[in-house]
Amino acid sequence: MGGTIAGRGADSTSLNDYTAGALAASELLQKLPQLQRFALIQVEQLANVDSADLQFQHWIDLVKRIRRGFAESSELAGVVITHGTNTMEESAWLLELLIDDPRPVVLVGAMRPATALSADGPLNLFQAVQVATSTQAIGHGVLVVMDGQIHGARAVTKVATQGVGAFESPGSGPLGWVDDLGVHLPLKSGPRSVPFATLELPVDWPQVAILYGCVDPPLAMISALLQAGVKGLVWTGTGAGQLSLVERDALMQWPGQLPLMLRASRCGSGPVHPCDRNDQLGLLPAGSLSPQKARILLLLALIAGLDRTELSALLATMLMTGKNEG
Numbered sequence: 001m002g003g004t005i006a007g008r009g010a011d012s013t014s015l016n017d018y019t020a021g022a023l024a025a026s027e028l029l030q031k032l033p034q035l036q037r038f039a040l041i042q043v044e045q046l047a048n049v050d051s052a053d054l055q056f057q058h059w060i061d062l063v064k065r066i067r068r069g070f071a072e073s074s075e076l077a078g079v080v081i082t083h084g085t086n087t088m089e090e091s092a093w094l095l096e097l098l099i100d101d102p103r104p105v106v107l108v109g110a111m112r113p114a115t116a117l118s119a120d121g122p123l124n125l126f127q128a129v130q131v132a133t134s135t136q137a138i139g140h141g142v143l144v145v146m147d148g149q150i151h152g153a154r155a156v157t158k159v160a161t162q163g164v165g166a167f168e169s170p171g172s173g174p175l176g177w178v179d180d181l182g183v184h185l186p187l188k189s190g191p192r193s194v195p196f197a198t199l200e201l202p203v204d205w206p207q208v209a210i211l212y213g214c215v216d217p218p219l220a221m222i223s224a225l226l227q228a229g230v231k232g233l234v235w236t237g238t239g240a241g242q243l244s245l246v247e248r249d250a251l252m253q254w255p256g257q258l259p260l261m262l263r264a265s266r267c268g269s270g271p272v273h274p275c276d277r278n279d280q281l282g283l284l285p286a287g288s289l290s291p292q293k294a295r296i297l298l299l300l301a302l303i304a305g306l307d308r309t310e311l312s313a314l315l316a317t318m319l320m321t322g323k324n325e326g
């Protein structure tokens with residue numbers, strides 16, 4: 001898909017000034033003859049972009065290709081997706097909700113461009129293939145492999161702008177790790193529910209926006225979004241997903257129909273639980289999903305035609321949100 005793992009800088013010390021998505025995936029693999037010991041690799045270039053420039057059409061292509069690959073080939077052990085790190089967690093979560101096959105789907109990227117001194121991409125890619133071809137990884141859902149750590153799609157997030165150890169899974173920690181001794185996933189995979197396994201993705205997607213909570217927020221954005229007719233809104237609330245009185249007022253005073261709405265938190269870890277006064281306003285809790293992942297759930301729920309009650313039921317089963325708010 002592109003990203004820094006396929007990035008090219010002017011010289012080997014250019015760590016910030018480089019072009020992402022400049023090298024072909026086949027070029028990345030040419031530098032890794034060691035991979036031949038694990039797998040026969042078939043490369044496909046679906047895109048070659050900075051992941052900030054991904055569009056829904058890229059996601060549609062990716063989902064279709066993976067579904068087709070698994071459906072057509074019993075010999076396919078798994079899929080590795082080279083991807084920019086900035087939105088990798090979004091693509092991982094999207095695939096987690098849509099791909100229903102126990103075989104591993106592994107996303108991998110790099111924090112340093114391919115041309116840099118001590119580029120992290122080659123080892124990350126090598127380890128991603130190790131994981132994707134490991135029977136241990138079967139049934140664990142969509143994974144992200146970065147810096148020797150194996151993360152699950154739901155919890156993983158990029159937490160740093162610099163440095164090779166830029167990914168964490170707040171609250172739960174990584175699922176495991178990978179090194180020269182093999183793939184280590186200490187916990188057995190459990191049953192996995194893939195709520196949108198059969199959902200066909202349309203070309204036109206609904207508009208879903210994210211709002212960010214702060215002290216004395218400007219209200220112009222809220223009315224602008226409501227007037228624009230967005231179909232979904234994710235509120236990045238303070239603390240455990242709290243909205244200010246003025247934000248709640250803006251919603252209460254809106255004369256039209258409110259969009260489908262989720263409340264997430266700007267804290268970066270910990271759950272957002274249901275609470276009556278927010279539920280009454282139509283604000284459903286996003287559990288421990290980050291705002292950007294809550295948005296993806298909302299997008300798919302809207303595409304699937306779910307109403308608020310159905311979305312609430314889905315959240316309760318998927319995210320195990322409990323009644324309580326701090």
Ligand code: ASP
Nearest residue numbers: 003004050051084085086
């Ligand atoms: N700008 C890059 C991206 O495509 C950053 C990276 O890959 O690390 O997300």
